[in-house]
Amino acid sequence: MPAPARIRIPLPAATTMVGRYAWSKVGTQVRSVAFILIYLVGFKVLILRAPPAQAARLALGIAMVVIGLAFFLEGLLIGLMPLGKRVGVQLPGRGGLGLITGFGLLLGFGTTLAEPAMAALRATGRNVSAWETPLLFMLLDRYPQALVVAIGLGVGVAVALGMIRFARGLSLKPFIYVTIPLLLAVSAWCARDPNLAAVLGLAWDAGAVTTGAVTVPLVLALGIGVSRASGSREEAGGGFGIIMLASAYPVLGVLVLALLRAPTAPPPTDPATFFSPTHRETALRVLGSEARLVQHAFRQGGPDARRAVFADEATYRNAVTSLTTPSERLRLLGDVSLSEWLTQSASPQERAWLALPENPATSAPRDPGAPVLRILSEEAGLAVRAVIPLTLLLLAVLLGLLRSRPRHTDEVVLGVGMAVLGMALLTSGIRMGLAPLGDEVGRPLPRVFRSTPREEGRVVLQPFGPDQILTSFGPGGERQDFFYLHDRRGRPTPVPFRPERYDAEAGRYEHIIERPPMFGPDMSLLGIGLVLLFAFGLGYGSTLAEPALSALGLTVEEITVGTVRKTAVVRAVSVGVGIGLVLGVLRILYDLPMIWMLMPPYLLLLPLTHWSEEDFAGIAWDSGGVTTGSITVPLVLSMGLGIRSEVAVADGFGLLAMASVYPILTVLLFGLFIRGRQRRAMRLLREGDDDE
Amino acid sequence: MSDPLPATAREVSRVTCAVHHRVTASVVDCLLALGAHTFLEQTGRCVRQRIRPRPWGWPGNSLRFDDAPMDILRVTVPREAAPRVMDALAQAADLSSPGQGSAYVQDLTEYGHLEPPTIAVPDDAPADARPLLRDLTLITAIQSMAGGGDEIARSALRLGAGVPLISLGAGTGIRDRMGLLRVTVPAEKEIVQLAVPSHDARGILRLLVEDGRMDRPGGGFVYLTPVRSGIIDARMRLGPQEHAASIEQIIAAVDDLKAGTAWRRRFAGPDDAATDITLRFLRRQREITFICEEGRSDAVVQAAMAAGAGGATVSAVRRLRAGDAEGGIAARERGVLVVPAAVADAVTAAILNAAAETDGSTCRVQTLEAPLAFAHQRARGGGERASVGNGR
Structure with missing residues (x-):
């Protein structure tokens, strides 16, 4: 054919x-x-x-x-x-x-x-x-x-x-x-x-x-x-x-x-019990190994979980401070970055222990993403x-x-x-x-439905001195201290000054970036x-x-x-x-x-x-x-x-x-x-x- | 071609019955009861105009198109049994009331190994059956979906020509010879079928060609085939009725009285379309239909094209069989070709030979004269023109 x-x-x-x-x-x-x-x-x-x-x-x-x-x-x-x-x-x-x-x-x-x-x-x-x-x-x-x-x-x-x-x-x-x-x-x-x-x-x-x-x-x-x-x-x-x-x-x-x-x-419990030494055998059955248990405490758990997972206060503190060395950080946090951990999970105590020499990169520069x-x-x-x-x-x-x-x-x-x-x-x-x-x-x-402001990140301002602080007065004569900070568009914006965040000796001020609720407290x-x-x-x-x-x-x-x-x-x-x-x-x-x-x-x-x-x-x-x-x-x-x-x-x-x-x-x-x-x-x- | 045909030729009738999906079951039962052992089922739809008052009392009526799911059943029967089958179908599907569906008989030659069923013809023909319309012609239009889509069906309704029945198919032919570039040409075709009174067929054909803009590349292909007798669904419009009888009922009644449709002639002069010099019609064609197992149509179409056919439109159908316990798959392909009468025998033989090489026993070929056809002419005369260039 x-x-x-x-x-x-x-x-x-x-x-x-x-x-x-x-x-x-x-x-x-x-x-x-x-x-x-x-x-x-x-x-x-x-x-x-x-x-x-x-x-x-x-x-x-x-x-x-x-x-x-x-x-x-x-x-x-x-x-x-x-x-x-x-x-x-x-x-x-x-x-x-x-x-x-x-x-x-x-x-x-x-x-x-x-x-x-x-x-x-x-x-x-x-x-x-x-x-x-x-x-x-x-x-x-x-x-x-x-x-x-x-x-x-x-x-x-x-x-x-x-x-x-x-x-x-x-x-x-x-x-x-x-x-x-x-x-x-x-x-x-x-x-x-x-x-x-x-x-x-x-x-x-x-x-x-x-x-x-x-x-x-x-x-x-x-x-x-x-x-x-x-x-x-x-x-x-x-x-x-x-x-x-x-x-x-x-x-x-x-x-x-x-x-x-x-x-x-095991039945569900609270983190403190779960990570406690008495519960260790059961916890290991869930997680498999000691190392993963510790990592889980760092990644998912709060401070109480981390406290419970270590035998005593000193080991706990050592582990937290060891986060500054990259190898330990990888072991304890996995692919979570330190700044992420600091803002999301760390307690003030833990942050104090770390007492980071460098500024904790707050709103860390956005991950540019993997190359195309x-x-x-x-x-x-x-x-x-x-x-x-x-x-x-x-x-x-x-x-x-x-x-x-x-x-x-x-x-x-x-x-x-x-x-x-x-x-x-x-x-x-x-x-x-x-x-x-x-x-x-x-x-x-x-943000759209939240009714309270939420912390978004922290910036350490250093050197920060009293001469940066300005004062204004409200209609009732009350005094309010403030200083200027650039907003996202680069315009100076007044920001209220809070004395408790000011460390006069070191000359540094820790500013907390907050996002206000979008529709005010009553509109959720x-x-x-x-x-x-x-x-x-x-x-x-x-x-x-x-x-x-x-x-x-x-x-x-x-x-x-x-x-x-x-x-x-x-x-x-x-x-x-x-x-x-x-x-x-x-x-x-x-x-x-x-x-x-x-x-x-x-x-x-x-x-x-x-x-x-x-x-x-x-x-x-x-x-x-x-x-x-x-x-x-x-x-x-x-x-x-x-x-x-x-x-x-x-x-x-x-x-x-x-x-x-x-x-x-x-x-x-x-x-x-x-x-x-x-x-x-x-x-x-x-x-x-x-x-x- | 001198080769002996690898199958016997029989003079038989093909009964095509298109009914609403919801009554298909009773029609199938009726056909089985008659003794029809193998018949084909294809899914289709028919389009009607729907008239309704505009909402919120706006003046006038709105007009839109309404789809109804249809099943098309085709069965081959001995010629003498056709009236009996039609009577039974008309009763089973209540075809005599407009809007239920339609059925018609076409006399043709079938080549194949399958004997047509023996259908008992009682001596006393039922007297209550509505007389069948005799002078009918079937218009079949094949148009690319990407281009026209519903166009032909809608112009048929606009022209009051009848209720169009639409089914799907895939165009093969030139498209298959383009190499991999064929994927850029949509293969899907809409097949629109319309049974009209014979004396108007040519006039309606010409109107369809003009109204459906078929006279341009990729416009499609349309041809006529004779119908021995049939019952046509005349209900083209749905909507509020303002008189004691609908216009369709009146037409049906006059058809009955006059025993024919000649009284409704709407085009003056003999052979109106054929004398038109602006459109070049093709004459003396033959419609060749082949039915084979799913997946075998490509070889068959290639053989047919080698023998002189221009291409084919292949639809997926299913064969329904009485006791389906014996193996074999139900999926069938039904291809339609239109070729000049001169090469029809050669093409038929080529198809039968090609089918015999792959699956000899299940292939059937039906041929039928197609006195008039139209396509935008560029390719070789006859055959279905593949819409090169994706015309729209």
């Missing part, structure tokens, strides 16, 4: 074609990122009244996010998803149920290992304290491998179950009716024990995190393939539903692991890790087991290349642009309102830009031949994430128990699912897992960190879980709305009468 000749396209025409194509793809992504960008910058400038720092770097990062998104999504659409669909279509024909199950297990496990967001999850655990939540600390710090395996097994079982479901044409609903109440029951049971309750947040977040930007489209494509290949008409619901299972089973995995580990974990190239190379490594092994696994199954070839090998290669490049650009761009921006807005966020309700508004917008905007959701939306539009539009799905999900974040922030602010935040929405979801059509049930439950991807997670976590630093809450987990539940609700409601509209149209067709 003579293959038709290949058409030669002259270079100028080819350039125009590529240019137009690239322009349209980048344009789409500019629109999807625009909201969150304008929102963050607007919040920063209008409410926090500070221009973004390092604007050039931020701009570069954001440009990288946009281009990375365009590349990544296109790579998914022309490379990874067709490959996944191909494997999915071929699997049921060639392999039996056993092969499908084995492949599902392997794929699910593999995606978890490859998922970059897993690292983010562990990073959240850095602030977990060993005495308040020993079990959570042990899971994150002592047994991270076991944690990954538990999550991976969960995803593997979920993918395998999902594929069996498609191959057999089973409805998703029974799976939901069994899995969700089981999860809630185990969670409720765990909530009774303070140690296990602390793990709930981690468990639910793990479910949300595992389904990342690479996993979701791939699993979705696979599901669609398997479901197309099996002849069942209605029940399979068009290939949706695996992601929901892949979000639910890891929760179960983590909870089971926690239940297994629970007997070894290093970030790029690091992220490129992660991107390769996230994309390549999965692709190879799929290719191996396709070529080896199914004895088939990808439809267009060159497109798959190009697509995988674009996906890797796009992901590297996207994640580096997030690190350089979006995450710092989110951080800059998220961290000072508590307005502030909380603003924070909630911010949380909503952050959730809405970052979800709009989420690439996995884009892929889901496109798939939905394709499968329904346009009766359900991509933009509608994306918006419904984004609103849900916004609502979820608002409730998650409320949980952190008022320290509400996790279980009470998760139980009601899930219980509400069950009847809604029952009333929904099969395909919309699948789409809705899947969108719950899709929402928490590469863009949402860092932004949400930095907001969570910011708020948590202000409010005394043990852990900030749970935000992501909240961001996963509510989209399900909104999409189900949206589905019911669409069905209602279609029904009305059907009735119009029959009766010819508009009832509106």
Whole structure:
């Protein structure tokens, strides 16, 4: 058979074609990122009244996010998803149920290992304290491998179950009716024990995190393939539903692991007891070694913890003073810098012991961040890790087991290349642009609702003499001493003089930089309102830009031949994430128990699912897992960190879980709305009468 | 081509039935009950105009387009059984009331190893069935999604031509010969199907070409195929009704009385479109449809192109089978090509040969005359023109 000749396209025409194509793809992504960008910058400038720092770097990062998104999504659409669909279509024909199950297990496990967001999850655990939540600390710090395996097994079982479901044409609903109440029951049971309750947040977040930007489209494509290949008409619901299972089973995995580990974990105590010598044996069981115990006392604990960890006052004092030598500092503080430790953790006593010869660098010069190239190379490594092994696994199954070839090998290669490049650009761009921006807005966020001034840093003014002090008088004749200090814009500003901070002999004055509450002491309700508004917008905007959701939306539009539009799905999900974040922030602010935040929405979801059509049930439950991807997670976590630093809450987990539940609700409601509209149209067709 | 065809040719009928997603189940049951053992299902949607009063008492009405999810079922039956199948379908889906869906029969030649099902034809033909419309023509328009999108469907509604049925496909052909540069050309196509009275078909075709701006690069491709008989969904508008009967009901009633649609002729003169000198139409084409297992269409299309076809539009469909226990996957691809009648036999043979090399048993080819077609002409006559240059 003579293959038709290949058409030669002259270079100028080819350039125009590529240019137009690239322009349209980048344009789409500019629109999807625009909201969150304008929102963050607007919040920063209008409410926090500070221009973004390092604007050039931020701009570069954001440009990288946009281009990375365009590349990544296109790579998914022309490379990874067709490959996944191909494997999915071929699997049921060639392999039996056993092969499908084995492949599902392997794929699910593999995606978890490859998922970059897993690292983010562990990073959240850095602030977990060993005495308040020993079990959570042990899971994150002592047994991270076991944690990954538990999550991976969960995803593997979920993918395998999902594929069996498609191959057999089973409805998703029974799976939901069994899995969700089981999860809630185990969670409720765990909530009774303070140690296990602390793990709930981690468990639910793990479910949300595992389904990342690479996993979701791939699993979705696979599901669609398997479901197309099996002849069942209605029940399979068009290939949706695996992601929901892949979000639910890891929760179960983590909870089971926690239940297994629970007997070894001591009950929560206060730091003084935890670090005391009498408690040493138990503490070592949590932390592993003496050195780590001491480091934990320095990094996480307060002065009382440090006092308790050392046998006597002298050792304690020696250890504190040894912080000035770099090697000891590394041993005791790890990657926390001395100035950070001084402002955040050290007591006046400890500062006095240190009696630093040099000025403690107060508001330490902002970390300029790692150089662009290093970030790029690091992220490129992660991107390769996230994309390549999965692709190879799929290719191996396709070529080896199914004895088939990808439809267009060159497109798959190009697509995988674009996906890797796009992901590297996207994640580096997030690190350089979006995450710092989110951080800059998220961290000072508590200022908005705080009602008392807060110390921000200290400056030692030396030499400082009485002639710097000026005097003014109030309307009642009261005397007030002040001196001038340059503010951020370089204008001299009067600052009240406090005699207790003046050391006349040394001629030095320690000035404490304070930030006043933004809305005065009585206005914190307005502030909380603003924070909630911010949380909503952050959730809405970052979800709009989420690439996995884009892929889901496109798939939905394709499968329904346009009766359900991509933009509608994306918006419904984004609103849900916004609502979820608002409730998650409320949980952190008022320290509400996790279980009470998760139980009601899930219980509400069950009847809604029952009333929904099969395909919309699948789409809705899947969108719950899709929402928490590469863009949402860092932004949400930095907001969570910011708020948590202000409010005394043990852990900030749970935000992501909240961001996963509510989209399900909104999409189900949206589905019911669409069905209602279609029904009305059907009735119009029959009766010819508009009832509106 | 002198090669013997690796399959037997049969003169059969293809019944296409498009119904709302919610009634699909009953239609499927009905087809199974009739004894149809293998049929194809494709997802589609149809668009209607929705008229509603403007909110807050603003004067006038607002008009927007409303989508309804449809399922398209296609089954091959012996010619003599077609009326019986249509009657059963009309009853199962209540097609006689406007807005439920549509069904039509096309007579064609099918090549393949699969025997058409034997369908019991009762001697006493049901008397209650609404008489089928006889003089119908199917207009099929294929347009790039990136370019036109809903354009054709909307102009069909604006012209009052009928309720358009939309499904998706991927254009292959020239696009596949461009090397990796093909990724810059969107492959997604919208396939719009519209059954209209035969005497108006050419006029409507010309209006669609003009209104849908198909006379320019990347504008799309449109052709006519004959329909033996059918029931058309005439309900183009949803909204408040001001009279005792809707205009669609009146049209349907007159159609019944006149036993045909000739009375609604709207274009004067014979063969209006064909005499138009500003647009160059293609005549004497043939529509070739092939159905093969998922993933095999590329080889088939390449073979067809080597034999003289311009390209194909391939849609993903599923075969539904009575007892689906026997293996094999349900995913099928259905490709449509339009080629000049002169090369039709060669292309058919090439497709069958190519299919025989990969999977011989499941491939089917259906050919049908397409008396008139239109495409912006630049490529070789006939065949579906790939939209080079991403025209919009």
